[in-house]
Amino acid sequence: xxxxxxxxxxxxDTVIADFGDVSYLFERDEFGDLVGDxxxxxxxxxxxxxxxxxxxxxAPAAVQFVPVGQVPSGEQNPxxxxxxxxxxxxxxxxSGEQAPLSVMTVAPEEMTADQIRAEIxxxxxxxxxxxxxxxxxxxxxxxxxxx
Numbered sequence: 627x628x629x630x631x632x633x634x635x636x637x638x639d640t641v642i643a644d645f646g647d648v649s650y651l652f653e654r655d656e657f658g659d660l661v662g663d664x665x666x667x668x669x670x671x672x673x674x675x676x677x678x679x680x681x682x683x684x685a686p687a688a689v690q691f692v693p694v695g696q697v698p699s700g701e702q703n704p705x706x707x708x709x710x711x712x713x714x715x716x717x718x719x720x721s722g723e724q725a726p727l728s729v730m731t732v733a734p735e736e737m738t739a740d741q742i743r744a745e746i747x748x749x750x751x752x753x754x755x756x757x758x759x760x761x762x763x764x765x766x767x768x769x770x771x772x773x
Contacts (some may be wrong), residue, residue, distance in 0.1 A: 628682040646771035
């Protein structure tokens with residue numbers, strides 16, 4: 627789903643929304659807006675809830691779900707990993723300086739329990755225990771994102 631952001635861009639005029647194993651790159655379109663395609667419905671929901679991301683076309687669109695860390699066929703790698711000459715996907719540059727507002731990692735604590743459950747299921751292929759508390763879910767997701 628195509629989203630746009632109002633987060634100030636990095637020096638290379640991009641914004642990255644980082645979810646651990648998957649990053650989404652937002653670049654200027656022909657109208658000068660920072661836009662990017664988000665392939666996970668869970669990630670779309672999380673980004674929209676921040677108030678910094680908006681639907682480009684609010685009309686219903688099909689969302690293609692792919693395994694975490696994979697790029698749908700025919701699309702460019704949104705994180706830029708493994709491609710020579712690309713900027714550091716975490717927002718750094720040659721001097722090691724970071725641009726904290728340009729890279730957005732959504733903390734599990736800021737997500738709803740249902741969003742955390744969905745991401746855990748996306749990452750593991752199994753739903754977490756139904757009786758797990760939000761703090762337990764946060765702990766599980768944090769461990770999964772850490773690798």
